[in-house]
C-alpha cells in the first residue's frame with residue numbers, strides 16, 4: 001500500500017521526513033510574560049517530534065510586544081527570546097522533526113486574556129491588567145473587543161520590519177521553515193478582509209490594495225532568510241460570511257504569494273467575523289485546500305479535524321493536499337505520528353529506539 005502520509009516532502013533545500021505536521025497552537029505558557037520559552041515549551045513541542053511528526057510548527061509568536069494575543073504568548077522581538085527557542089529547535093531536530101515557527105501579529109485581536117485560567121477568557125485586557133493599545137487596518141473592533149487604532153504608514157513600515165527582524169532571529173535559532181500568520185482574524189488577515197479594512201489609501205480598497213501589506217511582509221521575510229529555506233503562509237481561505245474575504249479572493253492571493261516566493265500555503269478559515277456560521281466537522285476545511293491546490297501552482301497543507309491516520313492518508317491520496325496538519329489529535333495523543341506509521345504499515349524507524357519494545361505487538365501485527 002502506498003503511504004502518502006509517510007512519504008518525505010522537499011521544499012527548497014529542506015526535506016521533511018513525512019507529511020504529518022503539527023500546526024501552531026498557542027499555549028499561553030510564557031510564564032514570565034516576556035515572550036520567552038520555558039521548559040514547558042521544550043516538553044510540549046518535543047513530545048510531538050518524539051511522537052513521529054514530520055514538522056512541528058511553534059505557536060503564533062509575536063513579532064512585536066503589541067502583536068501578542070495575550071501577555072503569555074511567545075515573542076521573537078529580541079535576542080533573549082531567540083536564545084530560549086534554540087534548545088526547542090535542537091530537541092525537535094534530535095527526534096528527526098523539522099522545526100517551524102509561526103510569526104504573528106494579532107492586530108485588533110491582541111491584548112486579550114488567555115483562553116483559560118483568567119476571569120474573562122478572550123476578553124480585552126484592561127490597562128490595569130497589563131493590556132495595551134491594539135492596532136488594525138481601520139478603527140473597527142472585532143466583536144466585543146476594544147477597538148484598535150488604524151495603523152499609519154510608519155506603523156505599517158514598523159510591522160514589515162518586525163516580521164523581517166523576527167525571521168532573522170528564527171533563522172539564527174536554527175528553525176528550518178517559517179510561517180507567516182495571515183489567518184484567523186489577526187493583523188495580516190484583517191488587512192485582506194473588506195470587513196475589517198476600510199482604508200482609503202494604497203493598503204485598502206480593491207484586493208490588490210488589501211493584499212499589499214501581506215505581500216510586503218512576504219517580500220521582506222523572503223529577502224531576510226536563506227534562499228534554501230521554505231516560507232509558508234497560513235490563510236483563512238474564507239470568512240464564511242457574505243461580503244467577506246472568500247475563496248475566489250483567496251485564489252488570487254495564493255497565486256500572488258507564489259509569485260512572491262512562498263513555498264506552501266496552509267489552508268484554514270474563519271476568525272474575522274464573530275457571527276460566522278462555520279460548518280465545523282471532520283475535514284471541513286479540506287475542500288478549500290483542494291480548490292486552491294487545483295487552481296494555483298501552490299503546494300498546500302490541509303488542516304481541521306483530520307483526526308485519524310486513514311482520513312489524513314485519504315486527503316493526500318486523493319490529491320487534495322500535499323501535507324496534513326494534525327492539531328488537537330496530537331494534543332490528545334502525542335504519539336499520533338507513530339500510531340499512524342504503524343497503522344499504515346510503515347516501518348518502525350519513526351519510533352525512538354528506547355520506545356520500540358513498547359510497540360512490539362503492533363509491529364508483529366504489521
Ligand SMILES: Cc1cc2nc3c(=O)[nH]c(=O)nc-3n(C[C@H](O)[C@H](O)[C@H](O)COP(=O)(O)O)c2cc1C
Pocket residue numbers: 023024025026027059060102181183184234268303304305306325326327328329
Ligand atoms: C489550543 C489551540 C491553540 C491554537 N493556536 C493557534 C495558533 O497559535 N496559530 C494558528 O494559526 N492556529 C492556532 N490554532 C488552530 C490550529 O492550528 C488548527 O488549525 C485547529 O486546531 C484545527 O486543526 P485540528 O482540528 O487538527 O485541531 C490553535 C488551536 C488550538 C486547539
